[in-house]
Amino acid sequence: MMTQAPNTKLARQLYLALGWVCVLLGLIGAFLPLMPTTVFLLIAAWAFSRSSERWHRWLREHARFGETIRAWEEHHAMPRRAKRIAFATLAASYAFTAFMFGLFSWAAIIGGICIAAVALYIAHIPVLGKTVTQAARP
Numbered sequence: 001m002m003t004q005a006p007n008t009k010l011a012r013q014l015y016l017a018l019g020w021v022c023v024l025l026g027l028i029g030a031f032l033p034l035m036p037t038t039v040f041l042l043i044a045a046w047a048f049s050r051s052s053e054r055w056h057r058w059l060r061e062h063a064r065f066g067e068t069i070r071a072w073e074e075h076h077a078m079p080r081r082a083k084r085i086a087f088a089t090l091a092a093s094y095a096f097t098a099f100m101f102g103l104f105s106w107a108a109i110i111g112g113i114c115i116a117a118v119a120l121y122i123a124h125i126p127v128l129g130k131t132v133t134q135a136a137r138p
């Protein structure tokens with residue numbers, strides 16, 4: 001299920017490198033507040049789709065992240081559980097930032113604005129369910 005592959009070997013290698021950098025950043029994001037996981041893994045899946053069918057398939061079939069990646073690639077939707085986790089993580093990230101720097105610090109204010117923007121974007125993503133999967137069928 002690779003998208004149109006780049007013409008040159010160098011381009012494929014660059015996409016592959018981008019994919020692995022994003023996997024690494026996604027793994028770091030699983031443990032650090034304010035560092036996203038899913039976004040980096042979605043970028044990695046896109047980069048792998050342009051460079052390596054093997055690694056793209058590995059990421060799509062991953063036990064923990066595969067469902068979310070497949071849902072995004074196939075339906076541009078998120079599983080309900082993933083949305084809940086995203087909102088909880090955003091709230092925890094803001095709470096951590098406000099606790100560390102102070103509720104009215106620039107870090108908390110700017111972080112809060114960014115987190116609110118991400119939360120609004122996530123809120124507008126359809127929930128993966130019967131309506132999304134049925135609408136995608138011909």
